[in-house]
Amino acid sequence: MEYTPAKPADLAKWLEVADDVGEIMRIPNMGTDKNFIEYAKRKLEQDNAIMAYDKANDKVAGFVGFSRTNNSVTWLGTKLEYQNQGIGSRLLSLALNELNKTERITVNTYPESYSPGKPARRLYFKHGFVETSGVVFLYDGVEMVEMAIIPDNTGN
Secondary structure (H helix, E strand, O other): OEEEEOOHHHHHHHHHHHHHHOOOOOOOOHHHOHHHHHHHHHHHHOOOEEEEEEOOOOEEEEEEEEEOOOOEEEEEEEOHHHOOOOHHHHHHHHHHHOOOOOOOEEEEEOOOOOHHHHHHHHHHHHOOOEEOOOOOEEEOOEEEEEEEEOOOOOOO
């Protein structure tokens, strides 16, 4: 598996992943959703995305989008055929390496009650995220909760 910074030319690959995971993310036509396409274009232009590419089979496997400005992970998806192979974990690690670890790092993910979102929650917990308040909020009509990595700035 090859992990590389994603470029604007990789938009179609990202939309392919988005289409594959859209049902889980509760946006079934994510790959053709105007707002998502604009988001993905912006992340690619800002150099705020990383792609996992299966070179041996010439297939895209996953993407992660992030925001250095907001110190957050903004999107993470691995195509269904590549899930449970550590690709999402590697993408998340690479994104976290692009963010400021001395400051709070956030991600919006699914509440505990949403069964298809449990693998994402487990992944975030594995990487040190904690649920910040448990308050469920709507983001583009989808129920979400905030999780964060809260640095120990006590010097310990």
